[in-house]
Amino acid sequence: MSQSLKSQQDGVDVYNQFIGGQWLTGDGELLDVLNPATGEVIARARLADEKLADQALQAAQDAFPAWSRKTAVERADHLYRLVELIQENRDRLARLITTEQGKPLSESDADVGMCCDLIRFAAENTRRLEGDIIPADDPDEQIWIQKVPHGVVVGITAWNFPAALIGRKLGPALAAGNTIVLKPSEETPLTALELVELARQAGIPDGVVNLVNGRGRDIGNHLIQSPITQLVSMTGSVRGGREINKAAAEHLKIVRLELGGKAPFIVLDDADLDPAVDAAIASRYNNCGQVCTCNERMYVQSGIYDRFLERFKQRVEALKVGNPLTDKDVDMGPKINAKELDKIHDMVEHAQSQGARLLTGGKRLTGGDYDKGNYYAPTILTDVDNDMDIMKEEIFGPVAPIMKVDGFEQAMAYANASEYGLSAYVFTQNVKHLMALTRELDFGEIYVNRGGGESVQGFHKGYRNSGLGGEDGKYGLEAYVKSKTMYVHYS
Numbered sequence: 415m416s417q418s419l420k421s422q423q424d425g426v427d428v429y430n431q432f433i434g435g436q437w438l439t440g441d442g443e444l445l446d447v448l449n450p451a452t453g454e455v456i457a458r459a460r461l462a463d464e465k466l467a468d469q470a471l472q473a474a475q476d477a478f479p480a481w482s483r484k485t486a487v488e489r490a491d492h493l494y495r496l497v498e499l500i501q502e503n504r505d506r507l508a509r510l511i512t513t514e515q516g517k518p519l520s521e522s523d524a525d526v527g528m529c530c531d532l533i534r535f536a537a538e539n540t541r542r543l544e545g546d547i548i549p550a551d552d553p554d555e556q557i558w559i560q561k562v563p564h565g566v567v568v569g570i571t572a573w574n575f576p577a578a579l580i581g582r583k584l585g586p587a588l589a590a591g592n593t594i595v596l597k598p599s600e601e602t603p604l605t606a607l608e609l610v611e612l613a614r615q616a617g618i619p620d621g622v623v624n625l626v627n628g629r630g631r632d633i634g635n636h637l638i639q640s641p642i643t644q645l646v647s648m649t650g651s652v653r654g655g656r657e658i659n660k661a662a663a664e665h666l667k668i669v670r671l672e673l674g675g676k677a678p679f680i681v682l683d684d685a686d687l688d689p690a691v692d693a694a695i696a697s698r699y700n701n702c703g704q705v706c707t708c709n710e711r712m713y714v715q716s717g718i719y720d721r722f723l724e725r726f727k728q729r730v731e732a733l734k735v736g737n738p739l740t741d742k743d744v745d746m747g748p749k750i751n752a753k754e755l756d757k758i759h760d761m762v763e764h765a766q767s768q769g770a771r772l773l774t775g776g777k778r779l780t781g782g783d784y785d786k787g788n789y790y791a792p793t794i795l796t797d798v799d800n801d802m803d804i805m806k807e808e809i810f811g812p813v814a815p816i817m818k819v820d821g822f823e824q825a826m827a828y829a830n831a832s833e834y835g836l837s838a839y840v841f842t843q844n845v846k847h848l849m850a851l852t853r854e855l856d857f858g859e860i861y862v863n864r865g866g867g868e869s870v871q872g873f874h875k876g877y878r879n880s881g882l883g884g885e886d887g888k889y890g891l892e893a894y895v896k897s898k899t900m901y902v903h904y905s
């Protein structure tokens with residue numbers, strides 16, 4: 415039955431799913447969406463069954479011919495209109511992100527801003543999806559390499575950036591002439607649903623954007639295996655990425671995966687101390703440490719180690735943790751859910767059992783409002799060595815292990831000894847070391863003398879287990895077209 419975005423049941427908003435330009439109820443189970451700061455149910459989202467997922471794929475397939483035949487400028491104009499609407503709703507969306515995900519409002523605002531920027535970049539570049547004309551071996555022939563869209567794209571997203579990750583999949587997919595079925599994270603479906611409603615209001619034709627909710631191994635897996643799906647783009651865990659890659663391989667589907675990270679944060683003796691401390695704090699504790707580019711392990715050279723650690727500890731202990739909706743001054747909100755909170759605490763305890771020393775934090779925050787949410791104390795671990803699990807496994811939480819190194823070479827060796835290869839941070843004023851980074855540091859995204867935060871015109875690409883493919887910028891956009899070679903004889 416056709417519905418609006420949401421309706422009320424027992425005083426709680428119940429969100430529908432978007433298929434072929436209609437909000438549909440379906441018969442699927444209802445999923446509680448919780449505020450991680452309070453544990454309250456803020457809304458419910460209807461989950462899709464396989465029949466509804468197939469309906470979404472079919473709607474995307476039906477919409478593809480007309481959408482892909484629109485001119486580059488027409489597609490761009492639709493996306494620009496969507497960006498305008500997102501901007502008009504920026505405060506409301508930021509509040510919603512904070513409510514369902516828990517990050518401070520300023521960070522939610524940046525999440526919405528990044529969503530806009532990713533879609534705007536895609537719109538700006540619809541006209542730049544250029545092909546080639548290649549000299550042929552026959553004088554009466556030309557070889558044309560054209561760039562054409564794939565067809566139906568499935569975009570599967572994680573919970574840590576509920577808006578930006580939708581923009582990152584939807585923007586380039588539509589810009590290049592594809593249609594899309596989105597499946598947002600089970601933890602944060604509401605922002606995605608509201609964004610899709612804005613896509614409807616922007617006049618994006620029916621079926622070009624569709625959204626179904628569901629669990630990854632269930633509906634996510636079903637979407638991947640459908641013969642309609644041509645390309646799968648996913649952001650999430652290495653485990654999820656592996657499962658998706660395996661399911662897609664069976665059907666020879668194209669897959670782009672943006673997975674976890676274990677970014678080394680390197681501070682050499684000649685670094686500027688204050689910016690290094692600022693960046694170490696932001697890159698570890700923003701979004702409660704739940705960013706794939708987070709500072710996950712620190713290597714600080716012996717000459718600056720004591721001064722760095724003293725200042726870093728002061729700053730960590732001054733971080734204010736709380737409910738970002740009721741207290742605008744908090745630096746850090748809760749972890750996304752109780753399971754993640756337990757995971758972090760187990761990792762900290764395990765690190766101590768392996769010999770790490772707890773310098774500060776290391777516990778769940780309790781008492782008063784803390785008891786209702788998933789709060790963890792900002793934590794520092796010292797006396798770690800590079801073989802400990804805390805230096806190898808993605809933490810994805812507010813815990814910083816810090817290790818002393820004797821110099822550049824040792825820092826490089828420790829940093830590279832990782833199954834992850836997305837981001838790395840280096841603070842140095844030494845030009846020789848800086849120039850050597852391209853050769854010595856085996857990571858896809860290196861931040862030198864600054865904290866994290868990629869630009870939409872860059873290329874967000876993880877090596878090794880951090881992913882397959884890469885996103886953003888001109889290389890990210892190219893993933894959404896395939897080449898078609900035509901040998902044109904004209905005598």
Ligand SMILES: NC(=O)C1=CN([C@@H]2O[C@H](COP(=O)(O)OP(=O)(O)OC[C@H]3O[C@@H](n4cnc5c(N)ncnc54)[C@H](O)[C@@H]3O)[C@@H](O)[C@H]2O)C=CC1
Pocket residue numbers: 570571572573574597598599600628629630631632633634635638648649650651652653654655657658672673674675705706754808809810
């Ligand atoms: N790269 C990143 O930025 C992220 C990394 N993570 C890492 O993953 C850990 C667990 O987080 P989760 O939310 O459980 O990540 P996840 O990988 O399970 O979920 C991410 C998305 O993939 C979908 N998914 C999962 N398994 C799938 C499958 N087999 N087939 C199709 N779709 C599937 C989920 O439904 C969700 O939409 C975190 O603690 C963190 O270490 C989590 C979120 C984002």
Ligand SMILES: O=C(O)[C@@H](O)[C@@H]1OC[C@H](O)[C@H]1O
Pocket residue numbers: 528572574575578579649672704705706707867868
């Ligand atoms: O998923 C992630 O954590 C990253 O891809 C993240 O997405 C938006 C942020 O700017 C990125 O670092």
